[in-house]
Amino acid sequence: MPSLKDLKNRIxxxxxxxxxxxxxxxxxxxxxxxxxxxxxxxxxYADRMAAVMAGLTANAAGSESAPRLxxxxxxxxxxxxxxxxxxxxxxxxxxxxxVKLARQHAETLRGQGKDVTMLTVGKKGREQLKRDxxxxxxxxxxxxxVKRVGYENARGIADEVLDRxxxxxxxxxTIFYNRFESVISQIPTARQVIPAEAPQADAADASALYxxxxxxxxxxxxxxxxxxxxxxxxxLLENAASEQGARMSAMDNATRNAGEMIDKLTTExxxxxxxxxxxxxxxxxxxAEAL
Numbered sequence: 152m153p154s155l156k157d158l159k160n161r162i163x164x165x166x167x168x169x170x171x172x173x174x175x176x177x178x179x180x181x182x183x184x185x186x187x188x189x190x191x192x193x194x195x196y197a198d199r200m201a202a203v204m205a206g207l208t209a210n211a212a213g214s215e216s217a218p219r220l221x222x223x224x225x226x227x228x229x230x231x232x233x234x235x236x237x238x239x240x241x242x243x244x245x246x247x248x249x250v251k252l253a254r255q256h257a258e259t260l261r262g263q264g265k266d267v268t269m270l271t272v273g274k275k276g277r278e279q280l281k282r283d284x285x286x287x288x289x290x291x292x293x294x295x296x297v298k299r300v301g302y303e304n305a306r307g308i309a310d311e312v313l314d315r316x317x318x319x320x321x322x323x324x325t326i327f328y329n330r331f332e333s334v335i336s337q338i339p340t341a342r343q344v345i346p347a348e349a350p351q352a353d354a355a356d357a358s359a360l361y362x363x364x365x366x367x368x369x370x371x372x373x374x375x376x377x378x379x380x381x382x383x384x385x386x387l388l389e390n391a392a393s394e395q396g397a398r399m400s401a402m403d404n405a406t407r408n409a410g411e412m413i414d415k416l417t418t419e420x421x422x423x424x425x426x427x428x429x430x431x432x433x434x435x436x437x438x439a440e441a442l
Contacts, residue, residue, distance in 0.1 A: 155427065158420040162413060169409035175241065176402035183334070183395035185299075190331050190385075190392040197385040204347060204371075204378050220313075220375040223346035224322045229266045231289070231321035232257060233312065233344075235328040235386055236276030237394045238295040243404075245329060245337060245397035246275040252339040253327040257284060268321060272308065272387075289315070300391050305384030312383075313376055316345055328386040329393035335400050337393035344382050347375060 153161075234253045236246045253276070257267045269284055271277040272292040281288075292308055294300070312324055324345035329337040 162416045172402045172405040179395045179399035186392040190388040226322045229321040231324040232269045233326040234276045236273035238274045242398040243401035248339045250279045300387045306380050309380035328390045330389050331392035334396040
């Protein structure tokens, strides 16, 4: 049975832990508000960009002179997986859910005989994937010094991806991230960014009302790289909001668990203390009777 001193030390230690988790929960809540606002503000722009791209690609997809970012290389043998996770842990299943989806996708592609390479964004994803896929890592993007994700961060990632595509290093690129739904719900998402995915029928039909100058193909040559950067930027923003939501939820659970543990330890402490007092009284009474 633990001594009173040991129980007292454990209670003090858990109380200190609860203070830390509570503080982290409050910090995550403050960061979540800003990150959620940024992610939600970017969605209309990303959706509108997708609608414009859908219309342009619907008209240009069948052309022999369509840009490679739209038409592809003519093969889907080589795949680049861009896995976006956080730089820090203590966020529940946020990182592991993204890694799980990316791992399943990679294993499926390998089972089909495809070549898989990975570009990781965020330390936690790289750490989890290193054992099984370390030999196919092509690069890692460190955002640990970035306080707030900006478009320039997405542009840097997009430039590297586009350079690797032009160099013939892959045929298909897919990004993996968590889409923010709520504090308790983040959805692991995979989105193909190269080549551009085929548009939905309603989006393609809506674009038929417009004429483009100097022409769809010329506009696509400029918009397609921007579209890649926009999708990566939107994914980074969704990830930032999802990370803070997951951390807030995880720290709330940790704080609650710490409180329950303190209650249990306090009860055990009181019982042990009462037993020690009772034992001392019995010894005193027994000694008095012996006299």
